[in-house]
Amino acid sequence: MFNSLKNLNLDFKVVEKSGRFPEEKTFEFYVGYKDSWHRLLIIKFFHGRQPFYRKWIEIFFISPEIVISEKKYRFLNSEEERKLIECLSRFIDAGERIFIEYIYDVETWKALEMGTPPHLTRLGFMLLENGFTWFKDWYFPEGFMEGNPKIQAEKPVDDIAKNRHLKELCIETSIFAEKAMKFIQQNIYRKIFESVYNRIEKILNTMCKNMT
Structure with missing residues (x-):
């Protein structure tokens, strides 16, 4: 590898x-x-x-x-x-999870810091592409054993959960599109949010296209 x-x-x-x-x-x-x-x-x-x-x-x-x-x-x-x-x-099988620390990845870190949904970040999108549909940003780990900030991603337990998660992700993606564009226009982490917006368009034009 x-x-x-x-x-x-x-x-x-x-x-x-x-x-x-x-x-x-x-x-x-x-x-x-x-x-x-x-x-x-x-x-x-x-x-x-x-x-x-x-x-x-x-x-x-x-x-x-x-x-x-x-x-x-x-x-x-x-x-x-x-x-x-x-x-x-x-x-990772259905209902199981993965955790990835993101402080090594400035692009993901800054995007999350600015309120970007985890699945629209560089790391989160890779996880979405690999079958994970539920995300959480552990930006403030609880307790001394939890380590540094990390993204938690889980695979759905069944098709019903998968469809529910994807609908929620599509709503989040659609809502955040306007905010991402404003960041680009205001030159706030422009390069990062141009990448975020590219992911938004890809998600809305593929997995969200037939969502009702």
Whole structure:
């Protein structure tokens, strides 16, 4: 998956550790060159505890860019970032969730700070494309164990929930379109909101087209 690392002659390794519970595993991803290693991100995988708790995945401590001995690897906006989210999304079933810290992604962070619905941000839209239909911005984590601000996304439990979620997303998208355009016209984070508006048009012209 990490072809860019091979092109830069960089090494890659994953360190697996036990979690807080028997059902939880932690995977630390590292990028290295010779004897120097830098952590790229951490993935926490909770396999679920039936019938009480469903499976979830959390991605955190993400480095947008790593520089080792003048070799620069940029994870943010890379094909590897997209493929990783696609891959992890396949492990998430109906009613299950994923959490992604977004402080490494200034575009998502600033858009959320300005009131953008999570599914219209760069990270949120990738999750929407991978089957997630319910979103929450944990902009102020509760308690010291919750970590940094993150997006929570869930897959619908069934088609009824999916249709309900999509209708709600379409309403949110339509309402926010005017605000996004005002930000663009007022030159407030213009580049960010031009991207947001492009996502708005794509959503309204595809998944919302036949919504009533």
